[in-house]
Amino acid sequence: MINVNALTGDLERVREKSPLIHNITNYVVMNNTANALLSIGASPVMAHAVEEVADMVQLASALVINIGTLSREWVEAMIVAGQTACRKGIPVVLDPVGAGATAYRTNVCRQLVEICKPTIIRGNASEIMSLVNSGIATKGVDSADSSDAAIDSAKALALAANAVVVVSGPTDYITDGQQLEVVKNGNPMMARVTGLGCTATAVTAAFAAVNSDALQAAAHGMAVMSIAGERAASKAVGNGSMQVLFLDELYNLDAETIRKTIRL
Amino acid sequence: MINVNALTGDLERVREKSPLIHNITNYVVMNNTANALLSIGASPVMAHAVEEVADMVQLASALVINIGTLSREWVEAMIVAGQTACRKGIPVVLDPVGAGATAYRTNVCRQLVEICKPTIIRGNASEIMSLVNSGIATKGVDSADSSDAAIDSAKALALAANAVVVVSGPTDYITDGQQLEVVKNGNPMMARVTGLGCTATAVTAAFAAVNSDALQAAAHGMAVMSIAGERAASKAVGNGSMQVLFLDELYNLDAETIRKTIRL
Amino acid sequence: MINVNALTGDLERVREKSPLIHNITNYVVMNNTANALLSIGASPVMAHAVEEVADMVQLASALVINIGTLSREWVEAMIVAGQTACRKGIPVVLDPVGAGATAYRTNVCRQLVEICKPTIIRGNASEIMSLVNSGIATKGVDSADSSDAAIDSAKALALAANAVVVVSGPTDYITDGQQLEVVKNGNPMMARVTGLGCTATAVTAAFAAVNSDALQAAAHGMAVMSIAGERAASKAVGNGSMQVLFLDELYNLDAETIRKTIRL
Numbered sequence: 001m002i003n004v005n006a007l008t009g010d011l012e013r014v015r016e017k018s019p020l021i022h023n024i025t026n027y028v029v030m031n032n033t034a035n036a037l038l039s040i041g042a043s044p045v046m047a048h049a050v051e052e053v054a055d056m057v058q059l060a061s062a063l064v065i066n067i068g069t070l071s072r073e074w075v076e077a078m079i080v081a082g083q084t085a086c087r088k089g090i091p092v093v094l095d096p097v098g099a100g101a102t103a104y105r106t107n108v109c110r111q112l113v114e115i116c117k118p119t120i121i122r123g124n125a126s127e128i129m130s131l132v133n134s135g136i137a138t139k140g141v142d143s144a145d146s147s148d149a150a151i152d153s154a155k156a157l158a159l160a161a162n163a164v165v166v167v168s169g170p171t172d173y174i175t176d177g178q179q180l181e182v183v184k185n186g187n188p189m190m191a192r193v194t195g196l197g198c199t200a201t202a203v204t205a206a207f208a209a210v211n212s213d214a215l216q217a218a219a220h221g222m223a224v225m226s227i228a229g230e231r232a233a234s235k236a237v238g239n240g241s242m243q244v245l246f247l248d249e250l251y252n253l254d255a256e257t258i259r260k261t262i263r264l
Numbered sequence: 265m266i267n268v269n270a271l272t273g274d275l276e277r278v279r280e281k282s283p284l285i286h287n288i289t290n291y292v293v294m295n296n297t298a299n300a301l302l303s304i305g306a307s308p309v310m311a312h313a314v315e316e317v318a319d320m321v322q323l324a325s326a327l328v329i330n331i332g333t334l335s336r337e338w339v340e341a342m343i344v345a346g347q348t349a350c351r352k353g354i355p356v357v358l359d360p361v362g363a364g365a366t367a368y369r370t371n372v373c374r375q376l377v378e379i380c381k382p383t384i385i386r387g388n389a390s391e392i393m394s395l396v397n398s399g400i401a402t403k404g405v406d407s408a409d410s411s412d413a414a415i416d417s418a419k420a421l422a423l424a425a426n427a428v429v430v431v432s433g434p435t436d437y438i439t440d441g442q443q444l445e446v447v448k449n450g451n452p453m454m455a456r457v458t459g460l461g462c463t464a465t466a467v468t469a470a471f472a473a474v475n476s477d478a479l480q481a482a483a484h485g486m487a488v489m490s491i492a493g494e495r496a497a498s499k500a501v502g503n504g505s506m507q508v509l510f511l512d513e514l515y516n517l518d519a520e521t522i523r524k525t526i527r528l
Numbered sequence: 529m530i531n532v533n534a535l536t537g538d539l540e541r542v543r544e545k546s547p548l549i550h551n552i553t554n555y556v557v558m559n560n561t562a563n564a565l566l567s568i569g570a571s572p573v574m575a576h577a578v579e580e581v582a583d584m585v586q587l588a589s590a591l592v593i594n595i596g597t598l599s600r601e602w603v604e605a606m607i608v609a610g611q612t613a614c615r616k617g618i619p620v621v622l623d624p625v626g627a628g629a630t631a632y633r634t635n636v637c638r639q640l641v642e643i644c645k646p647t648i649i650r651g652n653a654s655e656i657m658s659l660v661n662s663g664i665a666t667k668g669v670d671s672a673d674s675s676d677a678a679i680d681s682a683k684a685l686a687l688a689a690n691a692v693v694v695v696s697g698p699t700d701y702i703t704d705g706q707q708l709e710v711v712k713n714g715n716p717m718m719a720r721v722t723g724l725g726c727t728a729t730a731v732t733a734a735f736a737a738v739n740s741d742a743l744q745a746a747a748h749g750m751a752v753m754s755i756a757g758e759r760a761a762s763k764a765v766g767n768g769s770m771q772v773l774f775l776d777e778l779y780n781l782d783a784e785t786i787r788k789t790i791r792l
Contacts, residue, residue, distance in 0.1 A: 026310070027291050027294050027310070027555050028294045028295050028298055028310050029295065030555050030556045031295060031556050031557065031559060031560065031722060031723070032295065034556055034722035034723075035721065035722050035767055035768070035771065038720045038721070038722060038767055039720070039766060039767050039768070044722065045626065045629070046554070046555070046556050046596070046597055047597065047626070047630075048597060048599065049598055049599040049600065049632060051599075051600070051632040052630040052631075052632035052633060055629075055630040055631065055632070056629065056630050059629060068310070069310055069311065069312060070313055071312065071313040071337070072313065072315070073599070098309065098311070101309070101319075101320065101323060102311075102316040102319040102320050103316075103319065104313060104315040104316035104319070105316060192302045192303070192515070193299065193302070194295060194298035194299050194302060194308065195295070195298075237512045237515075237516070238303065238511055238512030238513070238514070238515030238516055239299055239302055239303050239511055239512070239515050240299070240303070240507070240508040240509060240510065240511025240512040240515070241508055241511075241512050243299065243508075243511075243768070244508055244768040244769055244771075244772055245768060246768065247766055247767055247768025247769075247771075248765045248766030248767070248768040248769050249766070250766070251720070251765075251766030251767050251768070252765070252766055290574070291555050291558050291574070292558045292559050292562055292574050293559065295559060296559065332574070333574055333575065333576060334577055335576065335577040335579075335601070336577065336579070362573065362575070365573070365583075365584065365587060366575075366580040366583040366584050367580075367583065368577060368579040368580035368583070369580060456566045456567070456779070457563065457566070458559060458562035458563050458566060458572065459559070459562075501776045501779075501780070502567060502775055502776030502777070502778070502779030502780055503563055503566055503567050503775055503776070503779050504563070504567070504771070504772040504773060504774065504775025504776040504779070505772055505775075505776050507563065507772075507775075508772055
C-alpha cells in the first residue's frame with residue numbers, strides 16, 4: 001500500500017531539486033508533457049539528435065523514452081541515450097505506446113527493453129501484454145478477468161526485464177514482479193485527453209529522479225497523476241478544459257490535497 | 265441541403281463505433297487534432313514511419329494525410345499509407361496545407377491526389393485552386409466573385425480527382441462535382457486559432473469512417489466543426505480560450521444543440 | 529528607454545499588415561508560437577523541408593530559426609532559409625535554445641550566427657553567454673552580479689555578430705552592443721509554461737517584420753510579451769490556465785493596456 005508520507009516527501013523533493021528530465025518522446029504530447037513536468041516542479045528537456053543525446057542525458061536525472069511517433073532515426077537516438085543512461089545509473093522510463101498494434105512497434109519496444117534496460121515500463125494492458133513472450137502470456141485472451149491477465153503479464157514482464165512495470169487503466173497496477181501496488185484514483189475522462197498516459201510516464205520519471213526505489217517512485221507518480229486527473233475531471237466541461245485543469249491541479253497539488261483525495 | 269437527421273445519426277455512429285483514425289499530419293496541430301477526434305468520440309492514432317504505416321492504416325477506418333510540415337520521408341510514408349488505404353477501400357482525406365505557396369508543396373499534393381486517390385480533399389480557396397490545372401482554372405484571379413471561382417475550382421478538382429472537395433471559408437462549400445452542399449455556420453475567430461482547418465479535415469475523416477456517402481460525410485464533418493466553432497467563439501475571450509472552448513463544444517455537441525444552431 | 533508611442537505604433541502595424549512569419553522551430557512549441565503570432569495579428573507558417581524553405585522564406589516578412597529540437601536535416605534547412613533571408617534582406621531572429629548544454633547545440637548555434645547573420649538573437653543568460661568566445665566572456669562565472677555578466681556577454685555577442693541581442697530573464701536586456709534597452713514587466717510564472725521564451729522570439733520576429741530598427745523591434749516584442757505575461761499571471765491558477773490566459777492577453781492587448789501596465 002502506498003505510504004502517503006513517502007509520497008508527499010517525494011513530491012517535495014521534486015519541487016526542491018527540480019530534476020532535469022530528458023525526454024525522447026512523441027510529437028503529439030511534447031508540449032503537454034513538458035508543461036506537466038513544469039507543473040510538478042521538474043525541468044523538462046526534449047532532444048533527439050543522435051549527435052547530442054549521449055551528452056544531454058548525462059545532464060539529466062532521468063530519461064523518458066516514448067515511442068508514440070517513432071521512426072528509424074529516433075529509435076537510433078533512443079538506443080544511444082538509453083544505453084548511456086543505463087551505463088551511468090540514470091533511471092530510464094519506457095512508454096511502449098501502441099506496442100502490439102504493428103510488428104515494427106512491438107519489435108522496437110522489445111529491442112529497447114533489452115538494450116536500454118528500463119527501470120520502469122508504463123503502458124496500458126494491451127501494450128504491456130504485447131511485450132510479454134506469448135509463452136508466458138498467462139491466461140490468454142479468454143481470461144474471465146482482464147485485470148488478472150494484465151497483472152500477470154505485468155509481473156511476467158517485470159521479472160523478465162528486471163524492471164518495475166505499470167499497467168494504467170481504471171485502476172493502475174504497479175509491480176516489480178513480486179510486490180503489487182494499486183492506485184485507485186482517476187476518472188474515465190482522463191482517457192479523452194490525448195497523451196495523459198504519456199504524461200504519466202513523464203511524471204513517473206520525475207519521481208524516479210528523486211527516489212531510487214523504483215516501485216515507490218512509479219506508484220507515487222501514478223498516484224499524483226490520478227489524483228490530479230480525478231480533481232480536474234470533477235471541474236471539466238469537456239476534454240479541452242480537462243487538459244488545462246489537469247495542469248493546474250498538478251501545479252497546485254499539496255500534501256493536504258493528496259491526503260484528502262487518495263483512496264488506499 | 266444538409267439533412268439534420270442524417271447528420272445527428274452520423275454523430276451518434278462516431279460516438280458508438282469510436283472509429284480509429286490514422287493521421288499522418290503536421291507537427292503544429294497533432295495534439296489538437298488528436299483531442300478533437302477524442303472530443304467527437306473517435307480514436308486517433310498518429311504514426312508516420314514507413315516501416316509501419318501500411319500495417320497501421322489497415323487497423324483504421326479512415327486515413328488523414330495532411331502536408332502542413334511535409335518532408336521527403338513523410339511524403340514517402342503518406343504514399344505508402346495512401347496506396348494501402350486506397351487498395352483496402354479505407355477512405356482517405358487529404359489536407360493540401362499551403363498548396364500553391366511553394367512548388368514543392370503543390371507538386372507533392374498533385375502527386376498525392378493522383379496516387380492516393382483521396383475520397384475527400386479539404387482546403388481553403390487558394391489551396392484548392394492551386395490543385396486545379398490552370399486550363400480549368402475557370403474565371404481566374406479577376407473573378408468578381410471569389411466564392412464563384414472557388415466553387416468552380418472545387419467542382420473541377422472533384423471531377424478530375426473523382427473526390428469530394430471541400431472549400432473552407434466564411435461559408436464552406438462541399439461538392440462532388442455535381443451536387444453542392446453549403447455550411448453557413450462558423451465565426452471569423454476560428455481563423456485565429458492555428459490548425460482549425462486541419463481539425464476540420466480530421467473530424468471529416470471521422471464522419472467518412474461511418475458514412476460511405478462522401479458528400480454527406482464531408483458536409484456533416486464541416487457542419488459539426490462550424491457549429492462548435494460558432495458556439496465557442498460566442499464565449500471566447502481570445503484565441504487561447506477559443507482553442508479550449510472549441511474542444512469542449514465538440515465534446516458536448518448533441519442533436520438538440522445542432523438543431524437549434526444549424527443555419528440551413 | 530522604450531517609446532510607448534513607437535511600441536503601440538508597431539503593434540498596430542503588425543495587426544494591419546499581418547506579416548507572414550516563417551518559423552523553423554522546435555516541436556514542443558510549434559502550436560503555441562503559431563497561436564501567439566495569430567494572437568498578435570501576424571500570420572505564422574511552419575515549414576522545414578530543404579526542398580521548399582528557400583521559396584517559403586521569400587514569401588515571408590521575417591524568419592524565426594529556433595534550434596530547440598534540432599537535428600541534422602533541420603539544421604541544413606535552417607542554413608538554406610537563413611542564407612536566403614539574409615540575401616533578400618528579410619530579418620532573421622535566432623533562438624539558441626539550450627546552447628551551452630551540449631557541444632552539438634553550441635556549435636550549430638555558432639555556425640548559424642556566422643552563416644545566417646541573424647538580425648536579432650534572443651536567449652536566456654546562459655545561452656547567450658555560451659555563444660560568446662570564452663576570451664570575451666567578461667567577468668566569468670565568479671561574477672558577483674549575474675545581470676552584469678549577462679549584459680556584458682550580450683554586448684560582446686551583439687558587436688561580434690552585428691546583431692541585436694536579447695537576454696531574457698526577470699528583467700529583459702536588449703542591446704545592439706552600444707545602446708541598452710530594459711524591459712521590467714513580467715512574472716516568474718512565465719518560466720513555468722514551456723516555450724514562452726520561444727514565443728518571445730516569434731513575437732519579436734513579428735515586430736522585426738514591421739520595424740527595420742532591430743533594437744526597437746526587439747524591445748517592443750519583449751515588452752509586449754512581458755506585459756501579456758504579467759497580466760496573465762495575475763489571473764492564472766496554474767501553468768495550464770497561464771498558457772491559455774497568456775494568448776488571450778496577447779490577443780486583446782491594446783494601447784491603453786500597454787500604457788497603464790508598462791514599467792519604464
